[in-house]
Amino acid sequence: MSPFMLRRVLLAGAFACLPITGAMLAAPANAQFGGVVYDPTNYASNVLQAARALQQINNQITQIQQQASSLVNEARNLESLPASTLTTLRGQVESTRALLGQAQRIAYNVQSIQGAFSDRYKGAALQGDHARMIANADARWQDSVGAFEDALSVQAGVVANIGGTRSSIDTLVGASQSASGALQAAQAGNQLLALQSQQLADLTAALAAQGRSQALDAARGAAIEAEARERFRRFRTGN
Incomplete structure (x- = not known):
């Protein structure tokens, strides 16, 4: 082959x-x-x-x-939220703190309150001579009037903050709805929580100022009653 x-x-x-x-x-x-x-x-x-x-x-x-x-x-x-209301919130908180710091006569301080009550609202302050009683009664009246004025000032400041709060809410809600990432959404949520905290702080301040004025007025009424009893005792005994 x-x-x-x-x-x-x-x-x-x-x-x-x-x-x-x-x-x-x-x-x-x-x-x-x-x-x-x-x-x-x-x-x-x-x-x-x-x-x-x-x-x-x-x-x-x-x-x-x-x-x-x-x-x-x-x-x-990782992109940061472009909108921020923290500066506005800080300004509102500082404004409320300043109003509380302007408290007349009796400050929001334990020592100040204890000193004022010892001098004008109890004990020897209600048992002095006629001139001292009149002076203490006038001081207590001034305490009450000042406290009511302070409460109104704080409430006015809180009401003034409502406009800024509403603007901050609109800004943050808009930013959260248009957030392009998780960081932006989280930052918007954190700022909304901060705004809520600021509102709670304003509410606390208003309640504290109102409570202070009511407490001082109630203390003034109790002091007037104690003085009346002392005057009646002196009238009855002739002392």
């Missing part, structure tokens, strides 16, 4: 061992075009490898796009 015939027999045996595909049926085992040998098996393998490489490239592109989106979202989450 010639070498050429032997080669054809071997090729025929090799193809007999392979599965039959559409490509094999459509083309001969090999063909020669212009001196170039065309092997359909190698061609199919190369096409499959190219398809797999293209799929890997597409997968990598998808992963890169997902990573880019994740980075954009992280950047938004």
Whole structure:
């Protein structure tokens, strides 16, 4: 058998061992075009490898796009809220504190209260001579009038803060609704909580001022009653 015939027999045996595909049926085992040998098996393998490489490239592109989106979202989450009302809130709190600090005659201080009550509201202050009784009664009246005036001033300051509070609420609600990330939403929420704390502080201050005025007026009434009893005792005994 010639070498050429032997080669054809071997090729025929090799193809007999392979599965039959559409490509094999459509083309001969090999063909020669212009001196170039065309092997359909190698061609199919190369096409499959190219398809797999293209799929890997597409997968990598998808992963890169997902990573880019994740980075954009992280950047938004780290973006700070442009709107801030903390300066306004601090100003309102300081204004209320200043009004409380302007308390007349008896300050919001334990020692001041104890000293005033010892001097004008109890004990020896209610049992002195006629001139001292009159002086103490006048001092207590001034305490009550000053306390009521202080309460009205604090309440007026709290009412004045309502306008700024409303503006802050509008700003923060708008900022929270348009927040582009978790940090902005959290900062808007924190500022709303700070605003709520400021409102509670104003309410506490107003209640404290009102309670102070009522307490001093009640103490004045008790002192008047005690003095009346002392005067009646002196009238009855002639002392």
